Amino acid sequence: MAQYYVNNNVQSNGDHEVHKVGCSFMPTANRTYLGDFHNCRSAVIEAKKHHYQVNGCFYCARDCHTQ
Incomplete structure (x- = not known):
């Protein structure tokens, strides 16, 4: 697990x-x-509770980076 x-x-x-x-x-x-979290996807779901538009970092959460 990693901290996000x-x-x-x-x-x-x-x-x-x-x-x-x-x-x-x-x-x-x-x-x-x-x-x-075990992966960035779970962290992104949690982040959407705080902010409407969320994306994973290109460098450390590339699996969740959409652009």
Whole structure:
């Protein structure tokens, strides 16, 4: 299992990115802890409870990255 966070800062396309702990692109502030999950899909589902438009990070949650 891995720990996941969602970036509370919106990206230019309107997405809030989900990151796995250890990702160099995860913000150090203005983020929300989502919990421990077996995969990024579960973390994205949890993140959608906080933000309408969510996407996985291209680098650490590529299976959930849609663009």
